[in-house]
Amino acid sequence: MADDASLICNSSDLEDGGRGVRFQWTSQSGVLWPAFALRYQGVVVAYINRCAHVSVELDWIDGEFFDRDKRYLVCSTHGALYRPEDGFCIEGPCQGKRLESITVTEAAGQVLMVKEI
Numbered sequence: 001m002a003d004d005a006s007l008i009c010n011s012s013d014l015e016d017g018g019r020g021v022r023f024q025w026t027s028q029s030g031v032l033w034p035a036f037a038l039r040y041q042g043v044v045v046a047y048i049n050r051c052a053h054v055s056v057e058l059d060w061i062d063g064e065f066f067d068r069d070k071r072y073l074v075c076s077t078h079g080a081l082y083r084p085e086d087g088f089c090i091e092g093p094c095q096g097k098r099l100e101s102i103t104v105t106e107a108a109g110q111v112l113m114v115k116e117i
C-alpha cells in the first residue's frame with residue numbers, strides 16, 4: 001500500500017449496486033467526517049456521508065444508500081436522489097447540488113482512499 005493511501009475495505013466487500021462501506025475521512029484541517037464507499041456499474045466511488053440539503057447522514061440503515069432500483073443514492077431523511085457516479089442530486093430539496101466526493105483507488109483487491117496533499 002502506498003504511503004499516501006489508506007485502506008477502506010477489500011474490493012470483495014463492495015458488491016455492484018450493493019451495500020456501502022462506511023468509514024471515517026479526515027479533512028486537510030483534521031476534521032473527521034463520516035464517509036462511505038460503494039460500487040456502481042463496476043466502479044468504486046466514495047462520498048462524505050452528508051446530504052447536500054441538511055447536514056445529516058444519508059443512510060437510515062447503515063450502508064443502505066441505494067434506492068430500490070439500485071439506480072440512485074437516496075437520502076433517508078427527505079428522499080433526495082443522487083447519481084451514484086458523480087453525487088449530483090437529480091431530485092429533491094437539494095436538486096442541482098452534489099455530495100462531496102472523496103478520491104479513491106482500487107488495486108490488488110483493496111479499496112483505498114487517496115490522501116489530499
Ligand code: FES
Nearest residue numbers: 051053075078080
Ligand atoms: S436531509 Fe437529505 S433530503 Fe433533506
